[in-house]
Amino acid sequence: MENGGAGALRIRQVLLLFVLLGMSQAGSKSGRFSVAEEMQSGSYVGNLAKDLGLEVGELFSRGAQVVSNDNKHRLQLDLNNGNLLLSEALDREELCGFTEPCVLHFQVLMKNPLQILRIELEVRDINDHSPVFLEKEMLLEIPEHTPVGAIFLLESAKDLDVGINALKSYTISPNSHFRIKMRVNPDNKKYPELVLDKALDYEEQSQLSFILTAVDGGSPPRSGTASVWVVVVDSNDNSPEFEQQFYEVKIPENSIQGSLVVTVAAWDLDSGKNGEISYTFSHASEDIRKTFEINQKSGQVTLTSSLDFETIQSYSIIIQATDGGGLSGKSTVRIQVMDVNDNTPEVTVSSITSPIPENSLETVVMIFSIRDRDSGDNGRMICSIPEDLPFVLKSSIENYYTLETEGTLDRESRAQYNITITVTDLGTPRLKTEHNITLMVSDVNDNAPAFTQTSYTLFVRENNSPALHIGSVSATDRDAGANAQVTYSLLPPQDPQLPLASLVSINADNGQLFALRALDYEALRVLEFGVGAADRGSPALSSQALVRVLVLDANDNSPFVLYPLQNGSAPCTELVPRAAEPGYLVSKVVAVDGDSGQNAWLSYQLLKATEPGLFSVWPHNGEVRTARLLSERDAAKHRLLVLVKDNGEPPLSASVTLHVLLVDGFSQPYLPLPEAAADAAQADPLTVYLVIALASVSSLFLFSVLAFIAVRLCKRNRAAWAGGCSEPEGHFLGQLVDVSGTGTLSQNYQHEVCLRGGTATNEFKFLKPIIPNLPLQCPEKEENPPFCSSFGFSIQ
Ligand SMILES: *[C@@H]1O[C@H](CO)[C@@H](O)[C@H](O)[C@H]1NC(C)=O
Ligand SMILES: *[C@@H]1O[C@H](CO)[C@@H](O)[C@H](O)[C@H]1NC(C)=O
Numbered sequence: 001m002e003n004g005g006a007g008a009l010r011i012r013q014v015l016l017l018f019v020l021l022g023m024s025q026a027g028s029k030s031g032r033f034s035v036a037e038e039m040q041s042g043s044y045v046g047n048l049a050k051d052l053g054l055e056v057g058e059l060f061s062r063g064a065q066v067v068s069n070d071n072k073h074r075l076q077l078d079l080n081n082g083n084l085l086l087s088e089a090l091d092r093e094e095l096c097g098f099t100e101p102c103v104l105h106f107q108v109l110m111k112n113p114l115q116i117l118r119i120e121l122e123v124r125d126i127n128d129h130s131p132v133f134l135e136k137e138m139l140l141e142i143p144e145h146t147p148v149g150a151i152f153l154l155e156s157a158k159d160l161d162v163g164i165n166a167l168k169s170y171t172i173s174p175n176s177h178f179r180i181k182m183r184v185n186p187d188n189k190k191y192p193e194l195v196l197d198k199a200l201d202y203e204e205q206s207q208l209s210f211i212l213t214a215v216d217g218g219s220p221p222r223s224g225t226a227s228v229w230v231v232v233v234d235s236n237d238n239s240p241e242f243e244q245q246f247y248e249v250k251i252p253e254n255s256i257q258g259s260l261v262v263t264v265a266a267w268d269l270d271s272g273k274n275g276e277i278s279y280t281f282s283h284a285s286e287d288i289r290k291t292f293e294i295n296q297k298s299g300q301v302t303l304t305s306s307l308d309f310e311t312i313q314s315y316s317i318i319i320q321a322t323d324g325g326g327l328s329g330k331s332t333v334r335i336q337v338m339d340v341n342d343n344t345p346e347v348t349v350s351s352i353t354s355p356i357p358e359n360s361l362e363t364v365v366m367i368f369s370i371r372d373r374d375s376g377d378n379g380r381m382i383c384s385i386p387e388d389l390p391f392v393l394k395s396s397i398e399n400y401y402t403l404e405t406e407g408t409l410d411r412e413s414r415a416q417y418n419i420t421i422t423v424t425d426l427g428t429p430r431l432k433t434e435h436n437i438t439l440m441v442s443d444v445n446d447n448a449p450a451f452t453q454t455s456y457t458l459f460v461r462e463n464n465s466p467a468l469h470i471g472s473v474s475a476t477d478r479d480a481g482a483n484a485q486v487t488y489s490l491l492p493p494q495d496p497q498l499p500l501a502s503l504v505s506i507n508a509d510n511g512q513l514f515a516l517r518a519l520d521y522e523a524l525r526v527l528e529f530g531v532g533a534a535d536r537g538s539p540a541l542s543s544q545a546l547v548r549v550l551v552l553d554a555n556d557n558s559p560f561v562l563y564p565l566q567n568g569s570a571p572c573t574e575l576v577p578r579a580a581e582p583g584y585l586v587s588k589v590v591a592v593d594g595d596s597g598q599n600a601w602l603s604y605q606l607l608k609a610t611e612p613g614l615f616s617v618w619p620h621n622g623e624v625r626t627a628r629l630l631s632e633r634d635a636a637k638h639r640l641l642v643l644v645k646d647n648g649e650p651p652l653s654a655s656v657t658l659h660v661l662l663v664d665g666f667s668q669p670y671l672p673l674p675e676a677a678a679d680a681a682q683a684d685p686l687t688v689y690l691v692i693a694l695a696s697v698s699s700l701f702l703f704s705v706l707a708f709i710a711v712r713l714c715k716r717n718r719a720a721w722a723g724g725c726s727e728p729e730g731h732f733l734g735q736l737v738d739v740s741g742t743g744t745l746s747q748n749y750q751h752e753v754c755l756r757g758g759t760a761t762n763e764f765k766f767l768k769p770i771i772p773n774l775p776l777q778c779p780e781k782e783e784n785p786p787f788c789s790s791f792g793f794s795i796q
């Protein structure tokens with residue numbers, strides 16, 4: 001095109017020279033025509049004759065012809081009518097390029113005369129070219145954050161047309177960042193410029209494209225387009241940013257090492273190295289570094305050692321994310337360690353009192369505190385002791401408790417308590433601690449020794465050997481130690497005259513009782529005394545028991561015949577009338593036995609008689625009766641030997657001689673009535689021997705007394721009664737005769753009978769009842785002290 005342009009210029013110069021020459025030669029007139037380019041060949045351009053003022057025939061006659069400077073035959077002349085026609089289509093752009101107006105010069109040559117007429121043909125432009133971009137695609141690289149208003153030049157488009165058909169303006173397709181601006185150079189060239197209306201952000205849009213359109217001014221306008229690609233160049237304009245500014249994590253304290261705690265994530269909008277992120281802890285404490293670790297690439301925080309809620313409950317870790325360009329962002333991770341019930345409750349004993357004395361009122365036994373290092377329910381505790389113990393737990397300040405006795409303790413019922421204090425927390429699962437204490441109860445001397453029996457009845461046979469062990473008393477003391485050591489003693493007798501200490505002794509240590517000398521049943525049947533048992537407590541406690549020693553009878557007394565008296569200076573003689581019937585009561589042998597029971601059961605038998613078969617003796621009562629009728633032939637004097645035998649083992653016996661005189665004409669019974677005896681007693685001193693036996697009977701209201709009184713009436717004044725009476729010598733012994741046979745004597749009443757000494761008087765006196773606590777005594781002391789004995793009877 002440029003070359004073409006240069007060629008056209010040269011043609012024009014030649015043409016111009018030629019025209020100047022011709023004008024100077026001819027000086028003729030000229031015509032001007034106009035035709036649009038691209039008209040078809042043969043298109044009418046104008047009428048030469050008319051335009052030049054010539055006759056049509058003249059043109060023909062003068063042989064007019066149109067010539068161009070370049071000998072191109074673009075026009076042809078119709079000599080017949082003078083019309084000027086295109087001989088070919090004209091391309092204005094080819095002929096003139098950007099020259100405007102585009103004028104072609106022709107000459108019309110006519111001969112006869114030679115005449116040269118100039119004509120000009122203007123080739124008018126038509127819009128037959130569109131604007132064209134030489135580059136159909138344009139690439140722009142623009143750094144992000146280039147200031148708004150920045151201008152970027154674009155390639156311009158070219159339009160071969162001229163004038164209004166030339167390139168008129170540029171447009172771009174709608175987009176968010178750019179607008180188009182047209183720059184017109186002084187040479188009238190028009191350039192498109194991109195103006196940045198809105199900052200570019202790589203992270204938002206890393207590239208964009210639009211269509212650049214060039215439009216000409218033709219009608220209709222023509223246009224051409226090109227694509228424009230804008231590539232946004234990234235800069236490190238973004239710091240890494242965490243997804244969350246604050247991470248909150250809860251992790252159980254028993255998590256194993258290596259557990260994933262949290263994964264943090266940050267992003268960076270930048271690209272390349274600017275967007276590469278690595279994670280680190282920022283200003284982490286020693287605790288954090290020991291416990292956690294972060295993966296630089298993945299942002300995973302893991303556990304590297306064990307957690308302990310009780311030590312550290314939470315961690316606050318600042319995590320930094322740094323990009324390759326050195327920008328960083330931060331986030332905080334708060335790790336809350338969750339309590340797990342991993343601590344059992346603990347019991348700390350502050351004080352404990354053991355042993356504790358019995359009988360003391362509410363006593364603090366123990367002070368202790370409890371603790372659970374867990375928190376929440378895991379650390380809440382319940383403290384208890386078994387319910388069946390006489391102790392209570394009392395909550396004191398804080399976590400302190402006291403263990404107290406509920407009342408008084410009794411060592412004798414329980415001397416030791418094993419108390420289990422159970423502390424349970426309320427966590428899941430529940431953890432519990434047991435604390436065992438052993439509590440001893442110490443003794444207080446609160447128990448007196450107790451005898452095994454309130455009274456002891458001991459039996460011994462009389463005539464024992466001295467120092468005989470007759471039995472034991474025993475007392476126990478429920479206390480302990482010295483409080484339970486028992487010492488036995490004899491208590492002072494109620495009767496101060498009873499020589500107790502010479503009769504019995506007690507072993508202080510074991511309570512064994514000994515008879516110090518031989519006992520005599522007949523002298524002392526019952527020995528009653530108190531024994532004491534004392535412990536060694538302070539003060540000592542003691543108790544008493546009654547010991548009753550019943551002396552057992554031995555058959556150590558022979559029967560003693562009261563009647564008839566033996567050894568008398570004048571032995572008694574029984575008088576029996578010869579006319580007596582058989583069975584006549586001749587006499588009665590009265591005997592006593594100092595012993596008791598069977599030992600005193602007497603039986604009588606006729607051992608020897610002057611005339612056997614005449615008299616018989618009743619074995620049970622000693623009555624001597626005639627066995628048959630008497631006759632004259634029977635001798636007057638008889639001697640009967642009667643044996644009195646007791647029932648002891650072996651039996652002891654005594655014999656008595658009875659003198660019987662058979663008399664004629666006397667038939668009165670021998671024994672007088674008691675009244676008669678009383679009368680007789682008034683009349684004459686009598687020696688009266690009295691045996692009273694009072695028998696007990698089973699009925700309360702029946703009370704029978706059997707008494708028999710053997711009275712010997714010796715009427716010394718009666719001459720008919722030969723012989724005299726004499727009082728027995730030796731002890732007169734009263735005795736109980738168990739006539740009922742039951743052997744039961746329950747309550748004794750004793751009466752003292754004294755036989756006054758002195759053979760002259762022989763007085764018998766019924767003195768007074770003996771009350772058990774009164775000493776046995778005789779009313780007065782005399783030269784010849786009376787024989788005293790006691791009679792007893794019993795009532796049941
Ligand atoms: C208390 O515990 C001890 C030792 O375990 C045991 O010997 C004793 O018998 C227990 N006492 C009671 C009253 O359970
Ligand atoms: C506490 O005593 C109880 C009951 O005697 C027993 O079962 C338990 O094992 C004891 N605990 C300890 C810690 O000795």
Ligand SMILES: *[C@@H]1O[C@H](CO)[C@@H](O)[C@H](O)[C@H]1NC(C)=O
Pocket residue numbers: 566567729
């Ligand atoms: C009594 O007489 C008996 C024999 O008849 C004799 O053995 C005894 O010694 C006498 N007693 C007295 C005290 O005279």
